[in-house]
Amino acid sequence: MNVESIVVAAVPSTSLLGVIIYLLKNPEKAEKWGALFARGFAGLSDASERRSVSGEIQSDINTFAKDVTGKVDASILPYGIKIKWEKSDNVSYESFVSEGQVVVRMRNHRNQARNLALATVAYVQAGFLPDARPHFDQEVSNAMDTAMARKILLDRRRSDALSIFNKEMLTEQTPMAARMSKIMQDLDAKGLFNEMLLREMADLGKRLTGIAPTEDSRKEIRDFVVFCEKLTEKEPGEDVSPDFKKKLLRVSIVLIAKSKTYAERGVMPHLNWVDKCLKEEMDSIYICATGPHIRAARELDALLQSYQSVRRIAEHSEKVLGQKGEIVNGICIVYHRLA
Amino acid sequence: MGRLPRKELRAVHDNDLEAFLERLGILEAIKEKHLTCASCGSIISLENFGGVFPIDNNVGVVCDRLECMAPLLRNKGG
Numbered sequence: 581m582n583v584e585s586i587v588v589a590a591v592p593s594t595s596l597l598g599v600i601i602y603l604l605k606n607p608e609k610a611e612k613w614g615a616l617f618a619r620g621f622a623g624l625s626d627a628s629e630r631r632s633v634s635g636e637i638q639s640d641i642n643t644f645a646k647d648v649t650g651k652v653d654a655s656i657l658p659y660g661i662k663i664k665w666e667k668s669d670n671v672s673y674e675s676f677v678s679e680g681q682v683v684v685r686m687r688n689h690r691n692q693a694r695n696l697a698l699a700t701v702a703y704v705q706a707g708f709l710p711d712a713r714p715h716f717d718q719e720v721s722n723a724m725d726t727a728m729a730r731k732i733l734l735d736r737r738r739s740d741a742l743s744i745f746n747k748e749m750l751t752e753q754t755p756m757a758a759r760m761s762k763i764m765q766d767l768d769a770k771g772l773f774n775e776m777l778l779r780e781m782a783d784l785g786k787r788l789t790g791i792a793p794t795e796d797s798r799k800e801i802r803d804f805v806v807f808c809e810k811l812t813e814k815e816p817g818e819d820v821s822p823d824f825k826k827k828l829l830r831v832s833i834v835l836i837a838k839s840k841t842y843a844e845r846g847v848m849p850h851l852n853w854v855d856k857c858l859k860e861e862m863d864s865i866y867i868c869a870t871g872p873h874i875r876a877a878r879e880l881d882a883l884l885q886s887y888q889s890v891r892r893i894a895e896h897s898e899k900v901l902g903q904k905g906e907i908v909n910g911i912c913i914v915y916h917r918l919a
Numbered sequence: 920m921g922r923l924p925r926k927e928l929r930a931v932h933d934n935d936l937e938a939f940l941e942r943l944g945i946l947e948a949i950k951e952k953h954l955t956c957a958s959c960g961s962i963i964s965l966e967n968f969g970g971v972f973p974i975d976n977n978v979g980v981v982c983d984r985l986e987c988m989a990p991l992l993r994n995k996g997g
Contacts, residue, residue, distance in 0.1 A: 607922050626934050629934060630934075633932065634930075642923060646923060658923070659923055659924055660924065660925040660926070661927075661928055662926070662927050662928070663927075663928050663930050664927045664928065665935075666929055666930065666931045666939055671942050671943070672942060673942070673943050673944050673978070677977070681972075681973070682929065682970055682992060683929045683930065683931055683970060683971050684929070684931075684969065684992070685930070685933070685936060685968055685969055685983065686930045686931070686932050687933050688933050688934075697985060698969075698983075699928060701988065702928050702992040703926075703928070706993065725989075744985070745985060748984050748985040749985050749986055751986060
């Protein structure tokens with residue numbers, strides 16, 4: 581065997597090994613491929629049909645959960661989803677009543693949009709912010725669930741499932757719930773839903789684990805959601821650094837948006853603001869900027885990295901909605917005060 | 920990052936639906952349109968059946984509107 585034939589033989593096996601390693605590292609992708617493969621045989625066997633339905637849903641939702649878990653905080657979506665099929669031969673009236681479980685109907689894969697919308701609703705109800713959820717009032721809980729379910733379906737580019745969700749879930753919202761949903765949608769457009777609101781809720785959930793919810797804690801969280809409206813209604817070119825200073829949540833958001841301030845005084849006004857926040861024992865400081873103002877955010881970030889009193893938690897960049905409705909680069913850098 | 924721990928959502932596929940409802944003893948009642956959605960009160964048929972849950976040693980049903988199923992699913996599945 582000459583060198584050339586060894587190389588020709590080695591390339592396919594190396595590629596195959598690469599694919600196997602990739603699938604082992606990304607079981608959700610393997611699940612998706614398995615579901616697509618099973619779909620080819622869905623008309624021939626019930627098992628393939630079920631696999632086709634469940635595999636695709638599990639892959640879509642679990643890919644999203646893993647992404648959020650990896651990028652923001654593991655306690656936002658700590659679980660994946662597994663569809664467990666009920667077979668008629670192992671169920672009885674007695675076993676069903678005694679087990680106390682809900683069983684939902686899944687339709688044929690040709691109606692997969694409805695299946696995905698249903699599974700997303702079920703997943704969000706049970707697996708989204710489980711530690712913080714007992715401290716939400718009903719309207720906050722509903723608005724959070726709605727925002728997250730929409731986010732999953734949008735992320736997976738399932739407009740068909742999103743359309744079913746919008747039609748069947750958003751029919752009877754109270755004015756306050758509609759307002760909260762709008763706040764969350766606007767926050768998401770600015771890249772702050774995951775990075776700020778959910779991060780704060782995840783942290784709060786960890787701190788409050790095992791503590792009974794009170795009316796005060798529910799009210800404070802509700803007030804925080806409403807406070808977030810200030811971030812979404814900021815006028816173009818306006819430097820706003822709103823803060824929320826209460827018992828459970830002490831958060832300041834530095835929104836850098838005014839070129840004139842930066843041209844005249846650099847980042848000093850923002851640095852002074854951060855110093856003031858630290859003196860006032862704010863626990864979280866978010867530095868956010870879009871487009872040309874990212875440079876100022878980076879400068880402020882560089883100065884803060886030398887502070888002993890804070891810890892840099894995360895930095896997140898993505899395309900966001902700018903002040904005039906245009907798509908721009910955005911950045912959010914998260915600091916926590918060290919006790 | 921490896922696989923996340925998974926929560927189960929128990930489901931019955933359309934292909935197994937009639938046999939499943941038969942085992943629960945509610946197939947005839949659904950076919951004869953004697954059952955109503957526990958949430959919105961609409962009559963349940965095989966077309967709009969959405970899910971089933973145990974209640975007070977009995978079996979309750981909901982229609983397939985997401986709004987009717989959502990409260991049921993909180994802390995029960997998914």
